Amino acid sequence: MCKISFVILISVSISLFLTSLKFLLEEMVYFLEWELVSLNSSSIVMTFLFDWMSLMFMSFVLLISSLVIFYSREYMAGDVNINRFIMLVLMFVLSMMFLIISPNLISILLGWDGLGLVSYCLVIYFQNVKSYNAGMLTALSNRIGDVALLLAIAWMLNYGSWNYIFYLEVMNKNFEMLMIGSLVMLAAMTKSAQIPFSSWLPAAMAAPTPVSALVHSSTLVTAGVYLLIRFNILLANSWMGQFLLLVSGLTMFMAGLGANYEFDLKKIIALSTLSQLGLMMSILSMGFYKLAFFHLLTHALFKALLFMCAGAIIHNMNNSQDIRLMGGLSIHMPLTSSCLNVANLALCGMPFLAGFYSKDMILEVVSLSYINFFSFFLYFFSTGLTVCYSLRLVYYSMTGELNCGSLNMLNDEGWTMLKGMLGLLFMSIIGGSMLNWLIFSTPLMICLPWYLKLLTLFVCLVGGVSGYLISNVSLYFSNKSLKNYSLSLFFGSMWFMPYISTYGIIKSPLKIGMDTIKSFDHGWSEFFGGQKLYQTMTEYSQINNVIQNNNLKIYLMTFVLWIVVLFSFMMFL
Template sequence: MSVCLVYFVSFLFFSMLSFFLSLDFMSLDYSVVVEIEMVSINSNSVVMSILFDWMSLLFGSFVLFISSMVIFYSYEYMSGDMMMNRFIMLVVMFVASMLLLIFSPNLISILLGWDGLGLVSYCLVIYYQNVKSFNAGMLTALTNRLGDVAFLMSIAWMLNFGSWNYLFFLDFMFESVEMSIIMILMLLAGMTKSAQIPFSSWLPAAMAAPTPVSSLVHSSTLVTAGVYLLIRFNFCMGESVKIILLFVASLTMFMAGLGASYEFDLKKIIALSTLSQLGLMMSILAMGGYVLAFYHLLTHALFKALLFMCAGAMIHSLSNCQDIRFMGGIINQMPLTCVFFVICNMSLCGLPFLSGFYSKDLILEFVSMKNLGLYVYLMYFVSTGLTVAYTFRLLYYVLSGDYNHFSFHGISDLGFVMLKGMGGIIFLVVFMGSSLSWMILSTPYFICLSFLMKMMTVIVTGVGGWVGYELSQFPLSYKSKSLKFVLSSVFFGSMWNTPYISTFGVNYYPLSEGMKIYETVDQGWSEYLGSQNFYFSLSFWSKFLQIFHSSNLKIFLSLTVMWIMLLVLMIF
């Protein structure tokens, strides 16, 4: 408990400090770049730069606060683990990497945090050490390496500017060719880290990690790193880059919502909801609303962290069962956890007046004001409806009906440490949305829409709730009767076959070609003429010579006889 308590208290203290500093910086419109000289050799100096402005301080305070609650929660959740301190240290390294990324205006130091996130996330995903975890960890690490390659290439391109402090060049170099190339590379890096299409398959696979890690990853650390990076680079984002990002992000948002409606794994449903919200943030960022994207990033971090904590408490009580079909009626045994769970889900759906409502409703009305065509409008509102649909489906399976698990069970709300960890976030889930809107949005957005467009969000939410209820009924009664339903559930449930493309598609053809080359070349003519032929020749001659070495007396006598016979022949 001592290690958990030390990090919990220290993270909480620094979170409060960072939050109040961000308020101060926001009111003064103030930013500070601190440069610490690490090494100085002759006239060259290696400098570590740290950026303090309202955005980095506010996001840093949220990361530290959520991390402190997750570490406190982990004390009970991971109580059966023999290596508790190792787990806590990995989480602390994870948070430190994220903070390094947040507070750096320099591409080199950002890369340290970026790669630190990738490396430690691999260690955390494979924490339980089974085949599924190893596969998921490898998929996560290799997909993120693609973004790291783009990052390294952008660092090479930044050499043209004479400095890696990108912050100094965003305002006046954004039209240069170099900055356009760097922006495209940063877009690729951000898309891999934030799991946009076609790099989406690693996000549900990373659910192999312990639930406290999932809570941290999906709320404020790993997946939000790409969004945060693009928010920082948004000033030099060209129109063509914005259009590509808008198209890909909106498609990701729709795909994730559709996939979650067919999923039965509790953690994967919440992971796909994260993917949907990441698509929402990325697409609003592509429209130029970077402050709105940051606002939704913060509100989403709160309710998503708590959502995973509630899911973890349920899984913990249900003997590590994650299938929602084995749940049901849990509200009778775990009332407080289920209340937290419902509040977070309602915040995800945008129910007034929870924190998710303020950012999500504002984003949807901002999109309605934009003249971007029917595709974007439909994608946004259909995806919002799907969010409500899979949320209601999840609540129906988990909370209502009869209990479907073992009759002998120990489900209760007696995990007081976990409840305290969750209770620390629930107040922010309720109140922080309005507080952030007063803080971040210095002038209110003036949204002027017709009554029907204004009510569109409410209509879509209502329709989505009804579709979610119907979806929860449908698979039970038509489980194997309809081939169309089976095929559609396979396609939509597998995220439009992206896991097959990114894993099976990448692995199968090189492995099958390698097998053919191995059979024809290595085991074929190359083996016959090469190594095997040498082996047979050498073994034959070595056996022949071995006869001389092992039976030298007989050979000597036989050679003597032959020599005498030769002499006799020569004489006569």
């Protein structure tokens, strides 16, 4: 089943990409309406929107999912239910397709909810307590966005149709459309894990690694960004854009800080995804939706590769994910290490790799834009943090001696996994330049002072040196005092957001529930309810039992008493 799915998806991906080029060059948009049911004058119509953006995004999703399925043949080879796993992945991709081609809030909800439900099934795939908790946190966090989308659907009734695409430009100043926009923004924030809904994204690492590669590159987390790209008209020059810029900037900063304190390989990569999502959201909130889409596509390529390399390393390390137990992987696994390094350099924005074209352009446009100093600082400092944690990851995993047990047989012989990774390696190298030449057709001239032009490079170099120093000196000195330890705990736990999302929400209702049970179920209702009834009935039945056992005595005694009373009355008279 893996092989069939791979062949179908890769062929559809190539054909969609070529079609998207035709649509892009000729500026074509196809609006397809398919009548499902018609009764009298009422009809239920399914609407699809095909333009260069939706076709190109679909081709990238299908490319990555095909390589992930190919990679899963070896990674999930020991799983008895591998066909069920492939079916879940295909349902996941299908839900994403629905979301991409929908110009209608109802059909968007179909894909949106499909992503939420199938992601829950995939997160709890390895059935244990940690997976169940992570799955529940993921599902309930995304539920907030689902409710916001349902409310947006209710508000769309004001226009008489759910095809939002007809009303965006004409009605963008209306109160109703602003309400719909703010609800859609809330939904996108939950799906793309912006503050304060960030805690589910690292928790979703409980899913199998091929799923993480798919979820964190082009499907679940990017759904929110894509939805806001479609609603970008409402963000420009409004309070929504300003609010989103602040929140996404803080998300980017928080994720970058957290990744520098993390030792779990998959969680570091997950936090880097969160940081890049913040970057996409922030540039989108400033009105540059094409740049956000460009970074969305390039990021999908190298992030999927990064997760695939992490999966190959974890596979060889006997399922150990701690980077402190790695080391010297470049000697034992040279091909996987090369892929990991290329993906890491693309993430950092190394010139002429995929990430460079989008990240460098974003930072130059930010330098050119009218923006406050705080947001400017968040952009550049977060870029430095990206290089910092990437170099730290490479330092711990690639250099030095092997720190794991001697029974681990490290090798590069998983050719099925390597073929999947090499496909994405090729795209991570050429994808950025190719998309840059395709999407931005006219030559762009960004004229900046030399110090602003070199600021990105300087920040990256400082971040790289900091990453090396943090890794080399180790965290021993910074953790010596209790104050530094609590500070690192704060930064390392995403500003205590996972605790707020779990214990913070659950503690008060549970305490109220406990008090209610103590005062009602185990208190008054127990005293006056079942227990009191039981005690009363017991007492009455005992009295009845005594009467039944001694009825002759009681009869004679009452007879004697009656005679005595009668004689007493007669004597009195």
